[in-house]
Amino acid sequence: MEGKSNLSFILNKPHEVVYAEREVPKLQSPHDVLVAVNYTGICGSDVHYWQHGAIGHFVVREPMVLGHESAGTVVEVGSAVSDLKPGDRVALEPGVPCRRCRQCLGGKYNLCPDMVFAATPPYHGTLTGFWASPSDFCYKLPDHISLQEGALVEPLAVAVHIVRQGRVSPGQSVVVMGAGPVGLLCAAVARAFGASKVVSVDIVRSKLDFAASFAATHTYLSQRVSAEENARNIRTTAGLGEVGADVVIDASGAEPSIQASLHVVRTGGTYVQGGMGKSDITFPIMAMCIKEVTVRGSFRYASGDYALAVDLISTGKVDVKKLISEVVSFDHAEEAFKKVQGGEAIKVLIAGPNEKL
Template sequence: MADPDSNTAAVLYGINDLRVHQWELPKELAAGHVRVQMSNVGICGSDVHYLQHGRIGDFVVDAPMVIGHESSGVVAAVGPGVTRLAVGDRVALEPGAPCWHCKAAREGRYNLDPDIQFFATPPVHGSLASFVDHPAELCYKLPASVTLEEGAMCEPLSVGVHACRRAQVQPGKSVAVLGAGPIGLVVLMCAHAFGADHVVITDVRQSCLDFAAQHYAATTLLTTPQQTPSDLAQQLQHTLAAAAAGADPTPAAATAAGVQPDIVIDCVGVQQTLEAAVRAVAPGGKIVLVGMGSEQLQLPATLLTCKEVDLLGSFRYCNTYPLCISLIASKRVHVAPMITHRFPFSAAGVAEGFDTAARAAQTGAIKVMFDLQQQQQQQEEEEEVREQ
């Protein structure tokens, strides 16, 4: 096992200033914490946004910050009071540590804790490092049937689980997922896993829809940014009717029963998609807004009211990791195909990995993953050579 005294981290200093260098760990492990030797860390869209813009809303990188929050690893040491984890355990790390005392946390909705300490959200350091100290209660042991790469994917998968819980996806329901990026894909998987009768996914990129169809047998709909919300809503209903009837989408099919989705989960969050969701959803249905594409949006409020549509927000997640691990272990979801690119944890590897993620439209990247085990093995081999 690598030496914590030689801990290396990917540290964001500002816009397009990401450096890989030594990063000092605390001398002592805090009570209730474990020290995890990181194995795999994925790149999220928020990581790329911080790199390119130095901020997301009010969260500004004004001091060096370790990046990354989708992660897994192996317990290297346990702090005082830790009893349920031991050295050598393989774990997935839930990145948000709440206070556990505020009203939201006491009610079980700790993702809404205003003081939550979330990896790689300024000023909190992230997990793209050789070692990370983290509360043991937020490190979840992985069964042998779940790889460490899949363990790191529990983080984005959690977003899908939480959104589908908010939407109350269940057998008998039809679901439309707007946006086929990484989050749209995990929502798609979770909607199927939760038992939805029919699921349609949309995107403006044919390549993303091809990926969804190839790996997840998805019913897809190619849209354009120029479409009116009404046109998009009508197309969505036609496609859903065809999926339910097993026929080609035609205007005539729109008269078939169940063409209006019971649930629309918007993973884009722009004017076109949210308005289309209101127009497409069935009366009494639910719309869950996951994507944060635009800060201000207008709604057809009268239509929303007359259809008695429930409009819900979905922010990150809470109480999702055990279910995510179970879904992966039971093969009810398959997250591994989403990992399209892998890079070593080195200065060159980190630079190339972030460039690949930032240019996803050109590279075809869905999820970029760093393999820290490869670096650790190389270091151990070099150490053995020096000792000979």
């Protein structure tokens, strides 16, 4: 890759970003491929690092390349790679686990303690010219899926994992707290899994209007009332009677939503924590206990989630194009962060640095 530019978008410290040339990565193994990055979506975690320089115990101590939701074009393949060739368009799965530990061998590689994940300190992200990856963490896009849609496979895989954690099955009722990108995608995946009622809940009317046009069968504007009262209102709005919802997903991380969730879930139902907000909250443990609610966490994605995300787009079951509010060029990358932070956009994509339409 002599002479190729590997211009990267780097966070030095909160609100201080720079562009710098970095060495084009070399293939580490004959199973690796090199991908020219074409599009990258910006999500809440990227914005959080840009604003605060840390998420929980992940602290940016050295300059770090941002970005982890990318699609690109294969430019070089290692000698052992048979399933990809130069020119193939791929969605990048941005975290590579050790493949050897108990979690990896158990199929839950998202829980690998030695995960190397893009734009999670100390590892660099994908807002860079070229990205080297094991070929099995690159998912070939069918011809009718665009590279822009390819950049949305990552958040869709997050939603697939959350909905799978909820064991959503045909005919069920699902409440999704939060109508940001992940909440919207959870609603769409729940529909694709056969849920007959999907209720999107948020505090912003315009987000709910979008949710109704995207995947939700019902919407509810959360009020400044008790969690029990919001739960009652949700049941009424969606015709869930006194029983409540089979599955409740929190994609907001907000304490009032989490509290309402435990009150709206049915006896024997399932609650999944997808959103990340404050690390400690007041949790309605009594409701959980007496209703025997199954409570599950959800973190990133694991075996089969990325492949299913590509399939859901490919078969038209989830139309991720609708989530793309705007595409900005690589040299205006910081604008994408400002737009996502300001809440004026659902998904903003950064085109480039290797632009290909």
